[in-house]
Amino acid sequence: MLVHLQGPWTPLIGRLALNQIPYDNPVIVGAFIFSVAAAAVFAGGVTYTGRWEYLWRNWLTTVDHKKIGIMYILVGMVMLFRGFIDAAMIRTQQVMAVGPQSAGHLGALHGYMPPYHFDQVYSAHGAIMLLFAVTPILVGLMNIIVPLQIGARDMAYPYLNAVGLWLTTVGAALVMLSLFVGDFSHAGWVGLTPLTELPYSPGVGVDYWIWAIQISSVGTTLGAINLIATIVKMRAPGMIWSRLPVFTWTAMATNIIGLTAFPVLAATLFLLTLDRYLGTHFFTAGMGGNIMLYTDLFWVWGHPEVYFLVLPAFGILSEIIPTFSEKPLFGYTAMVFASLIIAGASWMVWLHHFFTMGAGPLVNAYFSIATMLVGIPTGVKVFNWAFTMYRARMRFDTPMLWAVGALFLLLIGGLTGMMLAVPAIDFQVHNSVFVIAHFHSMVLLIAFAIMGAISYWFPKVFGFKLDERLGKRVFWYWVVASIMVFVPMYTLGFMGMTRRLDYISHPSWLPLIVLEEIGIGLYWVALYYQVKQIYVSVRDRRKYRAGPDAWWTTRSLEWMTHSPVPFYNFAVTPVVHARDEWAWRKEQGLTSLRPDRYQDIHMPKNTPVPLILGALSFALGFGLVWRIWWLSALSITAIVIVLIVRSFDSNTDYVIPAAEVERMERQGSGASGTTDTGRYPADHTAGKRRFRAARPQNR
Amino acid sequence: MGLPKIKIADLDAETLWNDGHRTIDVAASDTTVLWDSSHHEHDAISTRTFGFWLYMLSDAMILAALFTAYAVLRHNYAGAPTAAQIVHPGYAFRETLLVFSSVLAFGLTMSALKQGSRAGVINGIVVSFLIGAAFLGMEFHEFSGLISQGITPERSGFLSVYYAIVLVHGLHMVFGLLWMAVMVVQIMRQGFTDNVVYRLLNLKIFWQFQAVIWVCVFTVVYL
Numbered sequence: 001m002l003v004h005l006q007g008p009w010t011p012l013i014g015r016l017a018l019n020q021i022p023y024d025n026p027v028i029v030g031a032f033i034f035s036v037a038a039a040a041v042f043a044g045g046v047t048y049t050g051r052w053e054y055l056w057r058n059w060l061t062t063v064d065h066k067k068i069g070i071m072y073i074l075v076g077m078v079m080l081f082r083g084f085i086d087a088a089m090i091r092t093q094q095v096m097a098v099g100p101q102s103a104g105h106l107g108a109l110h111g112y113m114p115p116y117h118f119d120q121v122y123s124a125h126g127a128i129m130l131l132f133a134v135t136p137i138l139v140g141l142m143n144i145i146v147p148l149q150i151g152a153r154d155m156a157y158p159y160l161n162a163v164g165l166w167l168t169t170v171g172a173a174l175v176m177l178s179l180f181v182g183d184f185s186h187a188g189w190v191g192l193t194p195l196t197e198l199p200y201s202p203g204v205g206v207d208y209w210i211w212a213i214q215i216s217s218v219g220t221t222l223g224a225i226n227l228i229a230t231i232v233k234m235r236a237p238g239m240i241w242s243r244l245p246v247f248t249w250t251a252m253a254t255n256i257i258g259l260t261a262f263p264v265l266a267a268t269l270f271l272l273t274l275d276r277y278l279g280t281h282f283f284t285a286g287m288g289g290n291i292m293l294y295t296d297l298f299w300v301w302g303h304p305e306v307y308f309l310v311l312p313a314f315g316i317l318s319e320i321i322p323t324f325s326e327k328p329l330f331g332y333t334a335m336v337f338a339s340l341i342i343a344g345a346s347w348m349v350w351l352h353h354f355f356t357m358g359a360g361p362l363v364n365a366y367f368s369i370a371t372m373l374v375g376i377p378t379g380v381k382v383f384n385w386a387f388t389m390y391r392a393r394m395r396f397d398t399p400m401l402w403a404v405g406a407l408f409l410l411l412i413g414g415l416t417g418m419m420l421a422v423p424a425i426d427f428q429v430h431n432s433v434f435v436i437a438h439f440h441s442m443v444l445l446i447a448f449a450i451m452g453a454i455s456y457w458f459p460k461v462f463g464f465k466l467d468e469r470l471g472k473r474v475f476w477y478w479v480v481a482s483i484m485v486f487v488p489m490y491t492l493g494f495m496g497m498t499r500r501l502d503y504i505s506h507p508s509w510l511p512l513i514v515l516e517e518i519g520i521g522l523y524w525v526a527l528y529y530q531v532k533q534i535y536v537s538v539r540d541r542r543k544y545r546a547g548p549d550a551w552w553t554t555r556s557l558e559w560m561t562h563s564p565v566p567f568y569n570f571a572v573t574p575v576v577h578a579r580d581e582w583a584w585r586k587e588q589g590l591t592s593l594r595p596d597r598y599q600d601i602h603m604p605k606n607t608p609v610p611l612i613l614g615a616l617s618f619a620l621g622f623g624l625v626w627r628i629w630w631l632s633a634l635s636i637t638a639i640v641i642v643l644i645v646r647s648f649d650s651n652t653d654y655v656i657p658a659a660e661v662e663r664m665e666r667q668g669s670g671a672s673g674t675t676d677t678g679r680y681p682a683d684h685t686a687g688k689r690r691f692r693a694a695r696p697q698n699r
Numbered sequence: 700m701g702l703p704k705i706k707i708a709d710l711d712a713e714t715l716w717n718d719g720h721r722t723i724d725v726a727a728s729d730t731t732v733l734w735d736s737s738h739h740e741h742d743a744i745s746t747r748t749f750g751f752w753l754y755m756l757s758d759a760m761i762l763a764a765l766f767t768a769y770a771v772l773r774h775n776y777a778g779a780p781t782a783a784q785i786v787h788p789g790y791a792f793r794e795t796l797l798v799f800s801s802v803l804a805f806g807l808t809m810s811a812l813k814q815g816s817r818a819g820v821i822n823g824i825v826v827s828f829l830i831g832a833a834f835l836g837m838e839f840h841e842f843s844g845l846i847s848q849g850i851t852p853e854r855s856g857f858l859s860v861y862y863a864i865v866l867v868h869g870l871h872m873v874f875g876l877l878w879m880a881v882m883v884v885q886i887m888r889q890g891f892t893d894n895v896v897y898r899l900l901n902l903k904i905f906w907q908f909q910a911v912i913w914v915c916v917f918t919v920v921y922l
Contacts, residue, residue, distance in 0.1 A: 003853075156746050156750060157746075157747075157750060160750075224753075224757075225750050225753040225754055225757070228753055229746060229749055229750045229753060232749065233741060233745070233746045233749060234741060234746075236735065237735050259753060259756060259757050260756065260757070260760050261760075262757070263757040263758065263760035263761040263764070264760055264761070264763070264764045267760075267761045267764035267765055267768075270761075271765075271768060271863065274852075274859065274863060275859075278852065278853065279852075279853035280852045280853055280858075280859035280862075280863070281775075281777070281853065281855060281856045281859050282768060282856065282859055282863075284856075286777075287777045287854075287855060287856065288772060288776060288777035288779075288855040288856025288857060288859075289772075289856050289859075290771050290772060290775065290856065293767075293771045293772070297764055297767065297768070300764075572734040572735065572736065573734065573735040574733065574734055574735065575732050575733055575734060575735050577727070577731065585727075585733070588727040590727055590731070590733060595733070595734035595736070596734070596736070597736065640877070644881055647881065647885070647894075647898070648885065648888070648889075650889065650892060650894055
């Protein structure tokens with residue numbers, strides 16, 4: 001049943017061979033040296049400070065949703081950096097390879113990357129940015145914030161949460177490994193059929209792509225189950241649906257998408273796997289396969305996936321904008337319905353990714369209209385944010401700058417999206433860089449929201465703020481860089497430049513491509529200030545110390561506990577009386593965080609099992625990519641055994657006695673200087689009509 | 700339970716779909732309860748079964764994608780044997796009877812669980828297991844017959860999707876049988892703890908789900 005492979009194969013190491021390691025490519029050797037150096041610095045630092053045990057106890061085996069969220073975001077940030085390097089490489093190749101006179105280096109006819117290498121770089125860029133950078137960061141944010149916003153102690157299934165984290169990490173690790181051992185896919189991040197079939201891609205690149213996505217998307221599906229169950233089952237008393245914060249609502253909508261869409265991707269990749277490993281004919285060009293079946297199934301997942309990413313970003317904007325407008329969100333109900341409608345509509349528009357397939361005018365008209373309908377709930381959201389800001393007392397702290405910037409990107413990306421929803425226009429610009437510029441506007445909107453969310457919630461998680469001056473500088477470099485890269489890209493799209501070009505035959509396009517390269521340079525400057533901001537903020541963290549209510553005008557429940565949040569979240573579960581409970585309590589002057597009495601708290605125990613499952617999944621993925629059957633069989637058996645053994649362990653929880661909670665609360669509040677949190681800095685108390693001056697409460 | 704001193708229920712009806720800033724107009728009084736001092740525990744069994752229902756939804760989506768592939772590829776014979784030549788509805792009907800009997804046996808297991816009868820539950824699981832294993836035996840016989848005639852999945856798009864869809868259901872059966880075996884050991888060692896009970900309830904959902912898949916496979920593929 002197994003297919004015949006080109007090239008050598010041995011039972012012991014499968015398709016592995018020394019010549020699979022690209023030691024002769026200086027670009028990859030450079031990346032390898034950088035990665036090894038970074039890992040060595042990290043390991044050296046941990047060893048030098050004697051923190052291996054701390055790392056194991058507090059991070060690697062944790063089931064705390066906040067720490068898991070932080071690790072998700074760290075994985076996403078590392079991959080965001082990798083994806084950004086890929087982007088810079090693509091831009092540099094294009095600026096070097098314009099016109100027949102352009103020089104070639106490192107074995108390329110033009111530029112510095114031969115087509116096969118270039119194809120891998122843009123495929124990796126897309127797959128990494130969407131699935132291994134933005135997705136983990138958003139999942140991480142939801143992990144941290146959702147339980148806090150609904151007044152829960154942890155997620156519904158803390159152990160499953162850790163499993164999801166490690167599976168996502170395994171996917172990212174496989175992508176990184178493909179850089180140094182073997183190849184990555186050269187068939188685009190979408191996996192163009194029949195190019196992904198074995199006869200056209202005989203190497204291991206497509207297999208890396210398949211298994212990295214397959215394993216991490218199991219993690220994403222499990223995470224979606226966890227978040228939905230958490231929101232449905234773990235809300236504090238009084239947190240009825242009509243009081244749920246909008247970010248939590250968008251998390252709900254997005255995870256309904258995740259739960260239903262990712263399995264379709266799993267099935268699609270499973271069928272492609274059968275084609276590549278067993279020689280079946282699902283998506284082959286002959287023998288009864290159907291190429292467009294793959295494209296349809298892929299985008300049936302792919303389009304909901306886009307809204308999976310954008311909805312949490314909308315939720316973030318809905319939290320940041322009211323805080324810095326100092327008033328409640330306009331049109332809460334419309335906002336909630338819009339989120340759910342977008343989630344539903346995400347299932348009806350997938351074919352707009354390939355209007356040129358030739359499905360006929362009726363099919364195209366249906367998907368065109370469905371696509372345009374998505375603009376209605378999205379427009380409702382934009383107007384709601386605008387009306388929130390209308391006649392508000394606005395403050396432009398860093399998170400607010402990112403949020404407003406995101407609105408402009410949404411406008412640009414949304415309107416070009418409406419253009420592309422018209423099949424007649426789409427036929428003109430299909431596969432041009434106009435489309436690339438469109439969806440980068442949308443993904444940049446998500447990135448802006450993420451940057452805003454990180455600066456907004458950073459003090460909540462770590463107890464100190466990020467430096468504002470440097471944060472604003474990072475923002476403005478991002479803005480200028482985005483304009484420099486994407487305005488020329490829209491223009492080039494209209495001029496007829498197609499996507500995925502490793503060589504550009506029109507010398508007249510050079511000035512615009514140079515502008516894009518300068519934009520990439522500005523992103524590098526932004527990255528420099530970003531690193532500097534984190535360094536300065538950590539160094540001077542005492543100066544940036546923030547209380548529970550870090551921005552003074554916050555509204556939802558997560559600001560009603562200490563910063564940084566204790567591992568049990570709330571000493572006693574709060575009772576919720578209003579939408580925007582924390583704003584309500586501030587209005588009523590009920591800002592003390594000290595309850596009348598403390599109680600025992602039930603918490604889940606740390607466990608190394610998720611990490612072990614992650615390690616075994618990595619072995620499984622590696623074995624399947626290189627077709628080392630004994631390793632694959634061994635690791636899958638081990639996974640089943642570990643799951644069964646774990647199921648016999650009934651000692652998974654522990655209790656913190658009330659007295660201990662009280663002691664920690666007193667200690668913690670002593671350290672952060674305050675339990676009464678309604679105090680505003682002097683410049684913020686002036687002119688406050690809506691909030692009564694806070695008075696100390698001893699309730 | 701000091702909880703409902705301000706009437707949250709009344710508040711709901713009034714504020715449910717009101718505009719944002721009007722919902723916080725309830726004033727606090729001296730009786731307002733800010734912290735939940737009742738020692739409430741989340742119902743572990745109901746949380747776990749809810750999560751498993753969600754998992755079943757995701758599994759259903761996998762099968763939806765597979766049935767879509769079947770609908771597209773069902774006539775792509777590429778010169779290989781057609782559905783009419785390899786599919787035997789009578790044989791599949793007998794397999795269907797086995798699936799249903801196994802589900803029935805598991806249903807009886809559940810009523811034994813309600814009565815707290817350990818022997819009844821274990822016997823019920825063993826019977827469901829044996830009938831399930833008999834089904835897998837029939838399926839193995841069917842497919843080894845096809846392969847011995849050279850009718851393998853790599854011969855056409857139709858055969859690929861036929862094998863895939865039937866064997867994905869078979870994989871669910873294998874997983875369910877493994878789960879049953881583990882549960883028997885757990886019941887014998889731990890009795891009906893919360894963990895064991897929610898796993899039995901989830902296994903019931905899973906076992907009925909595979910029967911639903913089989914009904915779809917039988918109707919779409921075999922009939």
